[in-house]
Amino acid sequence: MLVTRLKSGAIFASTAAAGILASADLIKAISASHDSNHEQARMHLYSAIAGGALTVATGAGGVASVATAMAAGGKAVAVLGLTPGGWAVIALLAMGAVIYFTLQADDAQHSPIEIWLKHTAWGVVTPRFTLAQELDAWHSLHFSPRITPKWEAHRGIAGTLRLHCTLPEVYGQSDFQSKIHVTLYGAPLKSVDAAAALRTPGAIVDLNTQYVIGPLTDGPGADRGWRIGMHEDAKVKLEYLYRPDPENLPSIGLEQPGAPDPLVFTSSSFLFDSIDPAKLAPVKAPK
Known part of the structure; x- marks a missing residue:
């Protein structure tokens, strides 16, 4: 029975x-x-x-x-x-x-450029972008940072989320500002600097209350990102503001797709990605 x-x-x-x-x-x-x-x-x-x-x-x-x-x-x-x-x-x-x-x-x-072409003023699909939306989409195509997540599972509940960020090539001096918040079951976690943790012999990190964060690359080049050691059920919320050329293009400032809502990343598996790829697309069809 x-x-x-x-x-x-x-x-x-x-x-x-x-x-x-x-x-x-x-x-x-x-x-x-x-x-x-x-x-x-x-x-x-x-x-x-x-x-x-x-x-x-x-x-x-x-x-x-x-x-x-x-x-x-x-x-x-x-x-x-x-x-x-x-x-x-x-x-x-x-x-x-x-x-x-x-x-x-x-x-x-559809790729972002295909979405833009289909919904421009001369596009074949409705609804079409307004003039302001079309300019914003064009700027996003050319200047939006590209975020690529990669999850690496470790023993037990631990893992590392690598967020690779690639900035577009620009002639001027760009300005990239970001904020990262990590939560576990809705509760905020305290950040621990990766370099400081390595310098502290016997340092113990409680992944139920903390996470470890460090830069993915050395230096402020076009390729940058974050390496986050965290609980497998934790959620990483990323917000950013990127100005490709504050001096010559002061009116162009790009936030993360879906702003003001942050991009939310999690651990991944065979069936589930760290984030829906559609949420990272720089251009979306008008509603």
Whole structure:
């Protein structure tokens, strides 16, 4: 009886997970359609359909497996017309389709320059940028810093988040200001300087209340960033203001995408990125 309950719980969890992923693909399809990226919307829709088939196959196949295990004589029990083996084949095919269409959707993602061209005054997609929005998008394309996250897991709950920041090449003297806040379960953590921690023999950092931060590169060049040692469940909030040429272009100042909200980075895994790549895009379609 206990084994049966455990199997039933596992079936329910697997089916629910497949259903959630299918729903997420459907939401992405709607979002891509609103952004006038119809090719990507189709790929996400096909992935959602395949995910729905995977959900049904997971649930029905699991029920068939439990029924077969409980049946006398070990005879395979069919559920919705298929035995556990049949549902397993359907699940494998559906999983392959989900992976394929997900990869195709990623390939169909519009680049920032494509978004800008499609929504300019001479673009072919509506809504179009206003004049002010078009200028802001143009400045973002040319001057926005590029942030690239990389998560490295260590033992236990510890890990290192590397945020690589690349500034565009400009002729004048640029000005880059940033703020980083790290929280754990909503509570702010105290920063510990990486260099100071290394100079202190026997220094102990409590990742439940602290994080360790240091520069990713030496010197204030175009390539810079941060190396953050933290709890795997911590969240890193980044805000910045970049002025590419305060002397010759005093009116141009670029904040992080989505400002005034900060960019939020977390640990990553095989299934989840540190941040949704779309949130790092310098240009977004007008609403």
